[in-house]
Amino acid sequence: MRRRFKIRQEIQANIFLNDISLVEPFRRVGAGQPPQNNGDLTRSRRFALLPHVFEKMLISRYACSARDCWSVNKIMAPSSTERDELFKGFARALFKGDMAALYSVVTPDFLWTFHDGLAVTKSLAGAAAIAEHLAEQKALFSAQRFHDVAYHHAGDMTFMTFRVSETVRATGEQREQRGVECYTFRDGRLATKDVYRKPTGP
Incomplete structure (x- = not known):
């Protein structure tokens, strides 16, 4: 041996x-x-x-x-299937205004930058800032519906294209906009969300 x-x-x-x-x-x-x-x-x-x-x-x-x-x-970024699951959880959390659920699919330092297609630009960092933004949107619009939503996975980023119809609560004004949202990932979660919107043409 x-x-x-x-x-x-x-x-x-x-x-x-x-x-x-x-x-x-x-x-x-x-x-x-x-x-x-x-x-x-x-x-x-x-x-x-x-x-x-x-x-x-x-x-x-x-x-x-x-x-x-x-x-x-x-x-390394999440697979297409994993991203689809992340976006489902993200959308549900935003719809319900559930910050605990939201932060189960985003990183602790998740950053959401937002342009409303007119003049307002915001950078939302933290659950309080995001919750406040959602409340402001709900108070501003009596109706807000997204159409033609499509996710495009590309490398380590995902892009969401959409059309949105909004009704201003105070005046009844109708708004139609098109937009794109750019997402990045880290540690299997959403790390950033950048929103760009503009009014649709006649």
Whole structure:
């Protein structure tokens, strides 16, 4: 059993040294001596180099893993199916004015920027600001209906195109606008919402 284990160690040592030799094919073995190929090293010298081999392999492996993980977390966005579920929950929460439900599908620092298509621009950060905006919209309009809603998933963003019909409560004025909403994601949730609207043409 010990002999098998020792043979396996020797095989692994040779594999490790061969891996390192691809990166660093020549190594000085003593001051004043010429470079020597790892393939020419004696078996005892190979084992003497193992600590250095392990160190280089671990540094290389974990450096790559950390970089890869950072890249994946940075660029990976929810799938189309996952986004559809997020938007269903988001729409239900907004319709009910349920901030707890809303913040189950958005990030804690979710930012909603809004332009009403006329003159008002807002940046809504936090549950209180969003709840206040929804209350203002409800007080301003006696009716507000969205039509032709379509989601377009593109890379790490999603765009929602729509048409909206609104009736101003105080005057009865009818408004028709078209718009687009741009969404970004982080950690499997909605991170930002940017709304752009403009009046429809005659």
